[in-house]
């Protein structure tokens with residue numbers, strides 16, 4: 001029986017703060033977040049001060065049964081000015097950081113790019129320009145050769161989501177809105193960057209394992225009408241299959257290419273993967289060590305109508321998000337499915353859909369890591385000194401049940417990383433949307449346990465993920481009833 005390794009996840013820019021420390025260079029978000037015109041307006045400083053408080057966060061990890069921890073090395077700290085000039089201070093910092101983590105007995109899983117292209121790279125066109133891929137490879141190679149204390153590497157976090165932020169949601173430069181042509185162009189370049197990184201890692205026989213955390217949140221038809229089914233196929237092809245296929249099977253299916261080009265008729269683009277690229281993509285899919293799945297929610301869709309509505313919920317006020325685009329699909333609510341305050345459907349069965357795509361639809365038999373999954377909520381220690389985050393606990397347990405069932409049926413899910421380790425800011429939702437296993441008071445940077453911290457410790461002692469914990473007994477045990 002597989003004993004799933006339990007861990008938590010972070011991303012450097014969301015928690016480190018210290019934006020000027022050790023000669024850091026700006027990344028794509030620095031100026032954007034402070035600009036009044038941006039869809040998210042808040043100060044990325046001090047965040048959760050992970051850059052200086054990591055000892056405390058690792059100690060909590062150790063104390064509460066965390067075995068593996070996702071962190072990222074920010075490219076803009078290591079190469080603050082350009083592709084080749086290394087910042088020694090930052091390099092030394094991360095050696096100290098990993099040393100400490102390893103001393104606590106926690107295994108790092110290190111991401112090379114978590115939505116944080118350096119500003120100098122953005123000015124050159126970011127991943128929208130194919131010529132820039134080599135800069136990323138240079139950084140990746142540097143990290144593999146320098147940080148030999150690392151075993152688990154992740155190439156690029158959520159290739160599709162980073163491209164969405166720049167080309168669909170207008171959250172990042174070049175602030176394109178629903179520009180699907182550019183979206184595919186950038187995503188394709190990032191798939192190549194990922195694939196070349198995997199090949200370089202393997203050809204140089206660096207120690208350890210390499211994988212890719214993919215954001216896959218499926219679309220389901222709201223009913224059995226053929227129009228709803230075709231809307232969901234279109235949504236899945238555009239948002240999920242277009243990058244999940246190349247990273248798992250090493251190919252783009254005819255069905256997906258057809259659905260993409262159908263949508264691209266509305267733009268001045270044709271999606272046509274090149275033969276040379278396909279060889280690279282295929283090779284990487286064959287030799288990659290594991291596939292990461294970031295799963296949060298499932299979306300229900302139906303045939304679009306003439307109405308155009310597109311709104312991202314950035315406040316946590318239920319019912320704010322809207323998506324209805326005449327040439328795409330329309331997002332609808334499904335009766336009986338609960339949502340978070342940010343309108344994300346709580347639908348653990350969606351995780352089984354994703355695993356089925358990877359293992360069966362794309363016949364990828366690599367181990368699976370759930371590299372992110374979690375529950376964002378509004379929490380305030382001023383109102384409730386002890387955060388009893390029962391909804392988060394239920395959310396995690398329900399996903400654990402699905403994972404256990406899948407592994408019992410023969411799937412090979414080896415790691416689970418809860419998003420997030422401690423509270424940190426959310427890219428387009430600011431500091432109000434908290435995911436942490438540990439609470440952070442952003443005014444004084446103090447850390448506090450939540451009920452989920454104690455629950456997690458109990459879970460870490462169990463052998464099966466579907467064993468339940470009695471919350472009343474737990475509250476009594478920790479003296480919080």
Ligand code: BG6
Pocket residue numbers: 011014157158161215294372376419425426427428429433
């Ligand atoms: C994932 C990202 O998409 O989802 C994280 O990898 C992110 O960086 C997380 O924070 C939750 O999303 P959000 O928008 O609620 O912060």
